[in-house]
Amino acid sequence: MNKQIPFHRYIISLICVAIISGGGVYMLMNQATMSSSEEASQDELAKVHALYHTIQENYYKKVDKNALIEGALAGMTDALDDPYTTYLGKEAATELNNSLSDSFEGIGATLSLVEGIPEVAQAPIKGSPAEKAGLKLHDKILKVDNQETNGKELTDVVQTIRGKKGTDVTLTIERNQEQFDVTITRGEIPIASLQTEIDKQTHIGKIQIASFNESTAKELKEAIQDLRKKGATSFVIDLRQNPGGYLNQVEMMASMFLEDGQTIVKFATDDKVLGESKASKELDGGFKVKEPVAVLVDGGSASASEIFAAALKESADIPIIGTSTFGKGTVQTVSDFGDQSEIKMTVQKWLTPNEEWVNEKGLEPTIKADFPKYAYFPPLPKDRTLKKGDESETISNLNTFLNALGYETIGNTFNDTTEEAIRDFQAKKNITVTGEVNSETAVLIEIDVATQLQENDQIYNKAVEVLTESKE
The missing domain is CATH 3.90.226.10 (2-enoyl-CoA Hydratase; Chain A, domain 1)
Known part of the structure; x- marks a missing residue:
């Protein structure tokens, strides 16, 4: 799905690992095995077999047979031009099944990426292996089983930490500038929907x-x-x-x-x-x-x-x-x-x-x-600093965010008013006052905007109005 996501929910997604995903409606079925290839018409698949053998015999370097088969299967579903019909390899199938399950096997910690490093974003689930092992909010995970996490996709790190119930995973943690290893035995974690x-x-x-x-x-x-x-x-x-x-x-x-x-x-x-x-x-x-x-x-x-x-x-x-x-x-x-x-x-x-x-x-x-419209703005950039003299749509979004937080900022130029607002915001947040928007300042602005949107949820407020009137 590629429709717009309200800003406050986007920000929440930045600080949570999505456990639930999918985007579909699924009929429950018995896990019946698909029909064997012997039931398929050999005539209809003659070209497929011929191409498979031709590639095996004549391609200029060694061919992974399994990759050819997986590619052929994926190609058949792709040919239907239906975004909801898909061949799922083992990893994709596991991911889908986990997304529809009421539990998963892992350690029970929610992670976010902070400057490229996975970090515990919420207090671990009560009674979970992560809580029992002493993981805390804002712990940085530098390594998983001695493999560096810096620069890896968050989903890849999460999948590495997850695993079968009863197995161990060793995390290298950084807390208050100290580093230490924690070995956690994975368990079954319930998912509240x-x-x-x-x-x-x-x-x-x-x-x-x-x-x-x-x-x-x-x-x-x-x-x-x-x-x-x-x-x-x-x-x-x-x-x-x-x-x-x-x-x-x-x-x-x-x-x-x-x-x-x-x-x-x-x-x-x-x-x-x-x-x-x-x-x-x-x-x-x-x-x-x-x-x-x-x-x-x-x-x-x-x-x-x-x-x-x-x-x-x-x-x-x-x-x-x-x-x-x-x-x-x-x-x-x-x-x-x-x-x-x-x-x-x-x-x-x-x-x-x-x-x-x-x-x-x-x-x-x-x-x-x-x-309001700014709820659907993209997040502020984290890979560059916004400063006085900049002029762009991004600065227009920044000024709108600041205006929503009570500052008199308008337009698409980072001017004196914008700089003054940023300085005041940084002072109130007890961070270094520069008048420029670096990654830290950008995240704090977004969190405040998201909080304000949640506290002034116009859609929910309309529901309250409707339900209140129905009681009168």
């Missing part, structure tokens, strides 16, 4: 759902029950930047908000509707949410998120607040070849209860609301 909080003043329970993984429906039911005990009389379901997940989970979750018999989603081929899923006791176990509800969406809400929002919008007349969603209207299955590689393949499209196909256009919210 949602977060909750209650506004005691309005009695609104807010539930932010990051993805639809293996246990999200169960987590949602428990969250609603807990929030009710805390006094919640209405709910906000936040699906912003939620890329999707398992179809069975979104069906169970949507059913909780609909009356039995109401349509959740319909399934179709190019020319006809094949069937539909309806709310029922079989899906939700008889657990229903009768309180007023509002759903938040944005351009990062995709696939399963769109199914949920469309079901509540069209079947239950529940307000959907935010911006147009991503627009992914297809369903994928994941099938195993038997050697840890997989194929993720589109098998049908899904339609809203009113038989609208949101693919490539998105679901329109009931009520439009958005962050």
Whole structure:
């Protein structure tokens, strides 16, 4: 997905390792092995076999046979010109499965890259191997099993630290300018797919759902029950930047908000509707949410998120607040070849209860609301210093950020007013006052802007307004 991400969520992503990813809606399948090549027509694959042998016999240097096969498999899915149908090698398949799982095996520490060095970005998960080993916030990880981390991609470092439960990994840590090694035994780390909080003043329970993984429906039911005990009389379901997940989970979750018999989603081929899923006791176990509800969406809400929002919008007349969603209207299955590689393949499209196909256009919210424009600006550069006399769109963005923080800065020129604002900002942050924007100053400006956007979340505020009015 390449639609815009709100700035405050982008900044959060800079200081967190994304555990949940994917961007799809997946049908659960048995891990059935794919059909063997003996079942394929040899005539149809004659050219493939001929090319394979020709390359092996005549290419000017030694050929990796496995690389040829993997390339051929990837080429077949690429030829479909479907971004959601992909051949997944072992590593990619593992990554997808982890992204949809409710747990992973590792140490339980969230990392960020700070000037090229991985750093512990949050206190380790309580009870995790990282916490038991004494890792602390801001610990720098210089080496993993004696391999330097400087300059490596964060995802590569994370994958190296992760590993099978019960195995050891040795990290070289720098803390307060001291270096030491810590050996940690990996364990199973649960992944919470949602977060909750209650506004005691309005009695609104807010539930932010990051993805639809293996246990999200169960987590949602428990969250609603807990929030009710805390006094919640209405709910906000936040699906912003939620890329999707398992179809069975979104069906169970949507059913909780609909009356039995109401349509959740319909399934179709190019020319006809094949069937539909309806709310029922079989899906939700008889657990229903009768309180007023509002759903938040944005351009990062995709696939399963769109199914949920469309079901509540069209079947239950529940307000959907935010911006147009991503627009992914297809369903994928994941099938195993038997050697840890997989194929993720589109098998049908899904339609809203009113038989609208949101693919490539998105679901329109009931009520439009958005962050200010600067929420979608790109981050400030960290590889160069911005200073007086500079003139560019980047400086215009800088001045807008500063203006949002209360400084009287405008225009695309780094002028006296900009310099004065930077000096004041640096003094308040107790960092070296230079009047120039280096990497440290840029990060602190972005964090303050992100915090302000979170504290003045216009989309959430609109939901509060709607729910408050519904009680009057």
